[in-house]
């Protein structure tokens with residue numbers, strides 16, 4: 148990698164301090180590169196997320212954020228590098244095996260089934276861990292899903308669909324959530340509500356890898372941030388640094 | 403008026419054959435993304451096996467109604483395991499061509515073995531003759547065939563909407579990749595679903611045996627109409643397949659009765675109209691980019 152020395156050292160410093168704190172890493176991605184045909188869209192990316200930690204991936208449109216999540220899920224196959232979950236290599240596992248191993252995907256389009264009711268959307272994935280939320284708890288936490296449980300999934304509003312997509316992986320008991328721009332296109336009150344949900348998830352020791360373009364929102368929920376540009380990690384910041392440089396980052400992201 | 407009711411019943415009975423077969427075609431397309439061209443040949447096999455069971459083994463209609471779908475399920479499982487599976491990763495066109503080729507093989511094989519003149523079959527005991535309702539005489543067998551198809555369609559509908567397997571099939575039909583990412587081994591359902599779809603075509607063949615000429619070619623025209631059914635109902639829509647199946651049966655029967663020269667054309671005019679007004683069919687989902 149050809150980053151400036153200052154960036155590299157700050158990456159190492161923060162990574163080092165946090166890694167010693169949280170001994171076990173839920174997700175560890177190292178040296179990941181990904182291609183679409185000839186086009187390389189991820190270049191030697193290394194990131195990690197510990198249990199109970201919220202880590203964001205911030206970057207402009209086309210930086211490769213979604214591709215990174217899809218690679219972790221096993222949906223994007225044209226990759227090099229290693230991805231481990233709780234120490235276990237995921238390379239040879241199919242997407243469904245990865246999901247059963249504890250990876251929960253909340254895609255950027257929310258991925259709600261129109262041919263399934265709200266309740267069926269919740270019940271479709273198998274329960275993969277003892278800490279999975281029982282349906283009653285899901286309904287208690289998301290009363291609107293209980294009210295609308297017999298509706299076709301896509302009859303919900305955008306915000307409700309986002310709740311449903313997140314509730315679905317909690318019901319499943321995923322240990323690592325991959326959230327792809329959950330705040331996108333939603334009203335501020337709903338974004339705030341999603342922030343609360345993420346903090347609740349974190350308190351259960353679940354690891355969250357959050358893709359965000361909303362820098363303000365990211366700084367209210369996350370512990371650390373990776374800045375991705377043209378497929379490379381160019382910055383790795385603790386949340387305090389991130390807040391301090393918010394203005395600069397907003398300009399960088401073109402907002 | 404009494405004639406109109408008779409034509410309606412004929413149409414609904416024929417529509418039942420289309421509905422059952424189209425249902426099979428729809429679940430196969432939904433879960434595998436395969437357009438099974440050999441579906442008409444499988445319908446033909448269902449009828450031919452029924453005739454052979456009766457002619458050579460003296461096994462009657464009621465047993466055939468149970469045994470033939472089971473045999474066709476096994477045939478579908480073999481077909482998926484030995485052939486279709488290997489082309490799934492490629493362009494869907496390859497499986498379309500494969501099943502087209504298989505159709506030619508099956509039709510020729512039946513011709514070689516049983517000739518082209520048609521196998522005899524009789525209306526099962528108890529279902530012959532007519533029922534008089536008011537002043538209208540209705541064929542007992544047509545009433546049976548029609549009701550039986552409706553019952554099977556409803557049962558399949560319940561299986562799809564009320565069971566976990568059905569939920570997985572619906573989810574895989576809508577978004578196979580996402581369903582995998584949610585922890586479902588979609589691949590495990592591929593073989594049984596394919597077998598099930600073929601069994602439905604076979605069942606339609608058994609039901610058709612007492613009322614149609616049983617020849618190697620009986621599926622050739624059938625598959626063409628079946629594609630019209632699927633386009634009208636909406637590709638991949640289960641409800642659409644059933645409704646359009648009965649609708650096309652009716653339109654065909656009225657066509658034969660009132661405009662015999664145009665009977666076939668009427669179906670395709672209906673198809674063109676539906677596609678003009680609703681390109682994704684009556685019950686099809688609009689493509690989402």
Ligand SMILES: Nc1ncnc2c1ncn2[C@@H]1O[C@H](COP(=O)(O)OP(=O)(O)OP(=O)(O)O)[C@@H](O)[C@H]1O
Pocket residue numbers: 183188206207208209210211212213214215
């Ligand atoms: N299916 C595809 N085929 C070819 N190129 C693709 C494909 N999907 C994405 N890309 C390219 O890969 C790069 C990374 O895309 P990706 O979707 O991962 O970015 P992103 O950071 O998630 O962007 P956004 O903020 O718009 O969601 C982009 O240049 C994009 O054009």
Ligand SMILES: [Mg+2]
Pocket residue numbers: 212213214255327
């Ligand atoms: Mg994206």
